Amino acid sequence: MQPIVFSTWNDNMQFLADNDGLVCEQGVPNSGEVAVFAALEMTAEQWEAKKSDLINLGASEANASTSGYLQEPEVDINVSRGGYVFRDGLLYYVSSDHLAQWIPQKTD
DSSP: OOOOOOOTOTTHHHHHHHTTOOOEEEEETTTOOOOOOOOOOHHHHHHHHHHHHHHHOOOOEEEOOOOTOOEEOOOTTOOOOOOEETTTTTTEEEEEEEGGGSSOOOOO
């Protein structure tokens, strides 16, 4: 497998791919419409450190329908803002808050 640099999206999610996370990108050719879903195993401590970094870059805890959703920092007004949810030892990323409904619910 070859590493992929996501030139369509900003660097806010590249760390997931760089750290052996699972990244899926789907889109319509030549449309500019792309959906990205990613997941990365990490500890709660690692997430708290990364979350702090993202908040310092401008991420915000959004009032989304998904509990714990952190909206990524805005980089380009022409690019949809995605976000993160940490659950059960996995960090999930979606390229749009509309995709957050597909993040698995927390287990007890």
